Amino acid sequence: MKILIIEDEPELLENIKNSLEKEQFLVETASDYNTAIDKVFVYNYDCILLDIMLPNGSGLDILSQLKKAGKGKHVIIISAKDSLEDKLTGLELGADDYLTKPFHLAELNARIKVVLRRNNLDGKNILQFCNTQLDLDERLLTVDDKNIPLNRKEFDILTYFYLNKNRLITKTALAEHVWGDHIDQADNFDFIYYQIKNIRKKLQESNAQIKFEAVYGVGYKIVENEAS
Structure with a gap:
């Protein structure tokens, strides 16, 4: 998924960019009005982070032009x-949301995921993959309409993978997504291995037609289980 950051403060721009790249997003940037206009009308983005106060113009003017062009979502x-x-x-x-500076990057990341989820689901709160379904409102996993119990962390992890089907998720990105600012207290990523192991067992026992694939030393991705 591709995100455009339109922000004129160099340090904040770099911090947001680094944070999103850790989540494995493709990130582009623009630090002034003219550059931003060039990019938003040439390329398509899954999400745009837009500052109002920009050199040479206003972010609200960019948003107005996007709306007229049908690209303002x-x-x-x-x-x-x-x-x-x-x-x-x-x-x-x-605009989908409005975040006032200063803010925590974890909060911004959470807001972005909500927007991307809305984009992926067309406003729905059900994620489906093969014979499995995640209800994001009720926080339920079902396999062939049978409820499969998950703890809070397991559900958050599985949701993240559903939103990134067939896409490699690094251990670092997964840890930061699920554990947020507390991840710096961890000595290693063994806890991720055990969470994935537990989810794998539950998926296998319920005959789910999806599975986790491990990329040694890097992370995991969730894919269709062709053997099922």
């Missing part, structure tokens, strides 16, 4: 301006 405004008028204007122009 999946935009999160990130701005130091916290006025109600700016928020309402941004949302009326089609």
